[in-house]
Amino acid sequence: MTTIDTARPTNLRLQEVFDDVLQALLDAITRHRVTWEEFRVATEWLTEAGDQGIEIPLMLDVFLSSTVDDLAHAGDGTENNLEGPYYVPDAPFLHHPYVLPQRQDEPGEKLHFAGRVRSTDGTPLAGAVLDVWQSNGLGEYSHVQPDLPEFNLRGRLVADQDGCFEFMTVVPVPYAIPTDGATGRLLAAMGREPFRPAHIHFRISHPDCEPLTTQIYFEDDPWLDADVAGAVKESLVTPVTRWADAGGGQYAGCAYDFVLSGSATAPSALRAG
Numbered sequence: 001m002t003t004i005d006t007a008r009p010t011n012l013r014l015q016e017v018f019d020d021v022l023q024a025l026l027d028a029i030t031r032h033r034v035t036w037e038e039f040r041v042a043t044e045w046l047t048e049a050g051d052q053g054i055e056i057p058l059m060l061d062v063f064l065s066s067t068v069d070d071l072a073h074a075g076d077g078t079e080n081n082l083e084g085p086y087y088v089p090d091a092p093f094l095h096h097p098y099v100l101p102q103r104q105d106e107p108g109e110k111l112h113f114a115g116r117v118r119s120t121d122g123t124p125l126a127g128a129v130l131d132v133w134q135s136n137g138l139g140e141y142s143h144v145q146p147d148l149p150e151f152n153l154r155g156r157l158v159a160d161q162d163g164c165f166e167f168m169t170v171v172p173v174p175y176a177i178p179t180d181g182a183t184g185r186l187l188a189a190m191g192r193e194p195f196r197p198a199h200i201h202f203r204i205s206h207p208d209c210e211p212l213t214t215q216i217y218f219e220d221d222p223w224l225d226a227d228v229a230g231a232v233k234e235s236l237v238t239p240v241t242r243w244a245d246a247g248g249g250q251y252a253g254c255a256y257d258f259v260l261s262g263s264a265t266a267p268s269a270l271r272a273g
């Protein structure tokens with residue numbers, strides 16, 4: 001007679017989380033008396049999402065990633081925020097004075113961004129590396145939009161001996177996440193807009209501290225409270241001021257000081273959003 005092997009190693013953490021997830025789904029099915037027809041549509045939608053490459057990560061970013069990101073915040077430095085799907089490693093190191101690489105006729109208003117990087121005890125982090133990336137004035141990212149030059153509006157810069165940095169770029173604008181796949185269809189069916197507020201992404205590192213991945217948003221953006229990814233944190237929103245330039249035009253200016261945690265054990269951000 002054969003006996004069932006009950007000594008098989010069990011991933012208790014997985015078991016616990018999966019059981020809760022499953023129970024939540026079963027509760028929803030029961031509470032809403034989901035029909036076979038609705039269940040069939042859900043199955044087809046999941047199959048379609050799985051066949052479309054980026055749709056599963058996109059869907060997770062839209063609905064779940066910001067909560068995982070909230071839990072990943074450790075220490076009392078600047079709040080982390082989603083890395084998002086558009087980070088490209090090995091962006092060029094820029095030369096001072098820093099200007100994010102852009103085309104001659106780059107659309108968008110000129111933006112001067114300045115700030116300081118320090119540790120939680122106030123020490124300026126000289127030599128901190130800021131890896132910066134953003135969409136352009138039309139909401140497009142290089143390496144995503146095929147007609148943009150490589151590393152357009154992407155680059156790495158280094159904080160000076162006082163931890164200070166400044167760079168010129170253009171003001172990014174709100175953009176819609178891809179709407180032509182399963183995630184977009186689901187949002188449309190629920191009457192939800194696919195927009196993210198304008199933001200600039202930062203990955204900041206220094207040998208003495210935990211690296212920080214975050215995004216900086218701008219006051220008065222109409223999508224701050226309706227971000228499709230639900231990722232905006234109040235502490236990451238900065239005001240924008242308009243200044244006159246020497247040629248009679250104007251440019252936008254903003255500032256943000258970053259604080260890196262000491263030696264927190266948790267990673268500062270997960271790849272998501």
Ligand SMILES: [Fe+2]
Binds near residue numbers: 084135199
């Ligand atoms: Fe982004």
